[in-house]
Amino acid sequence: MSESGYFRPEITAMAGYTPGEQPQGGKFIKLNTNENPYPPSPRVVQAIRHTLESGLVRYPDPLATAFRQRAAEVLGVEPDWILCGNGSDDILTIVTRAFVGSGQLLRLPSPSYVLYHTLAQIQGARAEEVDFREDWTLPESFFQASPELRLAFLPNPNSPSGTLVSREKVGELTRRLPCPLLLDEAYADFADTACVDLVREHERLLVSRTLSKSYALAGLRFGFLIAQPQLIRQLVKVKDSYNCDALAIAGATAAIDDQAWLRENVARVRATRQRLTTALAELGFAVVPSHANFVWCRHGERPSRELYEQLKRNGLLVRYMDYPRWGDGLRISVGTDAQQDALLALLKARV
Amino acid sequence: MSESGYFRPEITAMAGYTPGEQPQGGKFIKLNTNENPYPPSPRVVQAIRHTLESGLVRYPDPLATAFRQRAAEVLGVEPDWILCGNGSDDILTIVTRAFVGSGQLLRLPSPSYVLYHTLAQIQGARAEEVDFREDWTLPESFFQASPELRLAFLPNPNSPSGTLVSREKVGELTRRLPCPLLLDEAYADFADTACVDLVREHERLLVSRTLSKSYALAGLRFGFLIAQPQLIRQLVKVKDSYNCDALAIAGATAAIDDQAWLRENVARVRATRQRLTTALAELGFAVVPSHANFVWCRHGERPSRELYEQLKRNGLLVRYMDYPRWGDGLRISVGTDAQQDALLALLKARV
Numbered sequence: 195m196s197e198s199g200y201f202r203p204e205i206t207a208m209a210g211y212t213p214g215e216q217p218q219g220g221k222f223i224k225l226n227t228n229e230n231p232y233p234p235s236p237r238v239v240q241a242i243r244h245t246l247e248s249g250l251v252r253y254p255d256p257l258a259t260a261f262r263q264r265a266a267e268v269l270g271v272e273p274d275w276i277l278c279g280n281g282s283d284d285i286l287t288i289v290t291r292a293f294v295g296s297g298q299l300l301r302l303p304s305p306s307y308v309l310y311h312t313l314a315q316i317q318g319a320r321a322e323e324v325d326f327r328e329d330w331t332l333p334e335s336f337f338q339a340s341p342e343l344r345l346a347f348l349p350n351p352n353s354p355s356g357t358l359v360s361r362e363k364v365g366e367l368t369r370r371l372p373c374p375l376l377l378d379e380a381y382a383d384f385a386d387t388a389c390v391d392l393v394r395e396h397e398r399l400l401v402s403r404t405l406s407k408s409y410a411l412a413g414l415r416f417g418f419l420i421a422q423p424q425l426i427r428q429l430v431k432v433k434d435s436y437n438c439d440a441l442a443i444a445g446a447t448a449a450i451d452d453q454a455w456l457r458e459n460v461a462r463v464r465a466t467r468q469r470l471t472t473a474l475a476e477l478g479f480a481v482v483p484s485h486a487n488f489v490w491c492r493h494g495e496r497p498s499r500e501l502y503e504q505l506k507r508n509g510l511l512v513r514y515m516d517y518p519r520w521g522d523g524l525r526i527s528v529g530t531d532a533q534q535d536a537l538l539a540l541l542k543a544r545v
Numbered sequence: 546m547s548e549s550g551y552f553r554p555e556i557t558a559m560a561g562y563t564p565g566e567q568p569q570g571g572k573f574i575k576l577n578t579n580e581n582p583y584p585p586s587p588r589v590v591q592a593i594r595h596t597l598e599s600g601l602v603r604y605p606d607p608l609a610t611a612f613r614q615r616a617a618e619v620l621g622v623e624p625d626w627i628l629c630g631n632g633s634d635d636i637l638t639i640v641t642r643a644f645v646g647s648g649q650l651l652r653l654p655s656p657s658y659v660l661y662h663t664l665a666q667i668q669g670a671r672a673e674e675v676d677f678r679e680d681w682t683l684p685e686s687f688f689q690a691s692p693e694l695r696l697a698f699l700p701n702p703n704s705p706s707g708t709l710v711s712r713e714k715v716g717e718l719t720r721r722l723p724c725p726l727l728l729d730e731a732y733a734d735f736a737d738t739a740c741v742d743l744v745r746e747h748e749r750l751l752v753s754r755t756l757s758k759s760y761a762l763a764g765l766r767f768g769f770l771i772a773q774p775q776l777i778r779q780l781v782k783v784k785d786s787y788n789c790d791a792l793a794i795a796g797a798t799a800a801i802d803d804q805a806w807l808r809e810n811v812a813r814v815r816a817t818r819q820r821l822t823t824a825l826a827e828l829g830f831a832v833v834p835s836h837a838n839f840v841w842c843r844h845g846e847r848p849s850r851e852l853y854e855q856l857k858r859n860g861l862l863v864r865y866m867d868y869p870r871w872g873d874g875l876r877i878s879v880g881t882d883a884q885q886d887a888l889l890a891l892l893k894a895r896v
Contacts, residue, residue, distance in 0.1 A: 250796070413602065432556060437635075
């Protein structure tokens with residue numbers, strides 16, 4: 195029997211999600227996967243060290259109660275409105291498995307986070323990709339009810355564009371869709387507005403967050419979901435019992451506890467984002483105004499792939515993306531000022 | 546619409562897996578979830594501390610290459626025969642999702658690890674439970690081919706019994722089943738024999754391991770799978786991209802590197818297991834000879850539930866289990882000698 199014979203046909207047929215390059219050598223300036231350019235709150239390291247000294251022999255708390263309590267205070271909800279995950283990818287996986295059965299329909303905008311499509315494929319579901327308009331607003335067809343629709347994903351701010359759908363539009367979307375809406379707020383801390391509080395009014399709205407970006411903890415794997423408790427109770431059944439480890443729970447709890455650090459970090463990233471946007475425009479790039487910690491851009495004359503390769507040859511990684519019906523471009527993470535100076539120097543030098 | 550209306554009917558219908566009690570206060574003697582009574586190798590703490598100092602800003606290596614390389618040397622395979630997971634529960638989830646579609650058949654022995662049944666439920670699959678014989682051997686029906694069968698689970702040693710199916714029987718089972726066999730070797734380090742090397746001969750054999758038991762790292766969440774590379778390549782598509790965090794990868798790599806620590810730990814646990822078995826028998830328990838770090842027992846006269854409750858009142862947790870068609874009993878983890886003395890004193894005192 196061939197290697198594919200034992201697998202579900204959906205699995206062998208799919209290509210699999212390819213994460214951004216993660217060279218482990220450390221020689222690259224990495225502006226390709228939207229990591230934070232600054233270290234996390236020092237309290238995170240202290241908390242992890244403390245837990246490490248207490249030992250790792252015991253299983254962790256299955257529900258990460260300490261994190262839920264602290265996050266609930268910060269977000270103005272109760273702890274049972276929060277579900278913790280091994281990164282927000284774990285949250286997206288849990289939500290997809292809970293709502294969407296084989297052959298059922300899942301809606302997502304395009305271009306956006308490619309993983310949504312992969313999750314539909316693994317589940318054997320049908321993914322209905324709805325293209326953004328040219329100005330990165332959602333077309334009317336994204337709002338329309340459809341009897342087979344079981345779940346919709348909306349990243350807000352979106353990746354790769356960094357654009358934001360307004361709170362009003364999110365509210366309208368939640369009301370008009372017949373199914374749950376997973377609003378992926380991975381980048382919301384860098385934006386002017388967020389929608390967590392809308393969860394109170396809308397049972398069908400679920401908001402996911404991650405500590406990988408604004409809390410500078412991509413290496414720790416911690417994300418969470420905010421939704422009404424009757425939904426959280428069902429979603430808990432789908433997660434692995436011990437999906438968050440003891441060190442991650444300790445670090446995440448310390449991270450969300452330090453909101454002063456978050457505000458300062460976000461202010462720095464937003465300031466650098468503004469400088470990056472201006473500088474790229476001056477170099478002849480069309481840059482989409484961003485609400486995230488990256489910008490999406492294309493040069494007026496120089497092909498995006500060549501630019502990506504030129505930068506990589508010189509030890510600087512950005513993300514080259516090529517979308518069907520949309521074309522290609524570069525998604526560049528906001529780095530430190532020094533990292534951005536290196537980027538701009540390379541773009542000017544054309545070496 | 547009611548709370549259940551948005552979920553797949555399988556999800557609302559299921560009870561969900563209930564993990565063993567994990568009191569976070571630390572006042573209990575915990576002999577209920579088969580954690581190791583001794584701390585992990587000191588190299589684990591060093592490695593985690595080192596990685597913590599290097600920072601958590603970057604995403605971890607998606608494939609945990611460092612662990613795969615070291616584990617491959619220890620196990621006598623190549624790195625591409627290994628898939629890493631966020632605990633072996635993550636591995637079991639990945640394997641179930643990859644092989645078993647909605648409505649398809651998954652075989653598992655009973656009584657065994659209750660999670661297998663839960664994974665089938667989440668997937669919308671049918672679980673065919675085959676009872677062990679009275680002597681904890683597998684009946685002929687477990688070996689029989691069936692056209693709809695897509696996956697079989699076999700924990701070896703089994704939980705709650707601690708019993709072992711021989712290498713010869715595992716080989717026979719792999720040959721006769723028409724589908725992949727997931728051999729769950731969570732407790733194999735405590736047994737006389739293991740089956741990892743059989744993976745070379747059998748494409749359909751997949752062996753899972755965990756660092757939660759014999760490596761004393763339940764809090765870290767790290768498990769792995771050994772299977773032929775053409776299977777690993779497909780399974781990678783089903784896992785979350787960054788399913789293992791940077792600290793877990795560092796700690797796990799250091800743990801598997803310290804085989805001397807493992808041998809010493811296992812020898813201690815096995816010696817204490819022998820003493821526990823003898824002492825419980827002397828107190829009137831029927832004890833199944835165990836190849837794991839726990840024993841399964843029933844008292845000749847005193848009901849298991851009462852014993853469980855008596856021990857819990859006195860600050861000592863064991864696992865009370867009640868299985869359909871099989872009845873109840875106590876699964877008691879092997880602790881330190883002092884913990885076991887406390888257990889035996891309570892059982893004698895009947896307070």
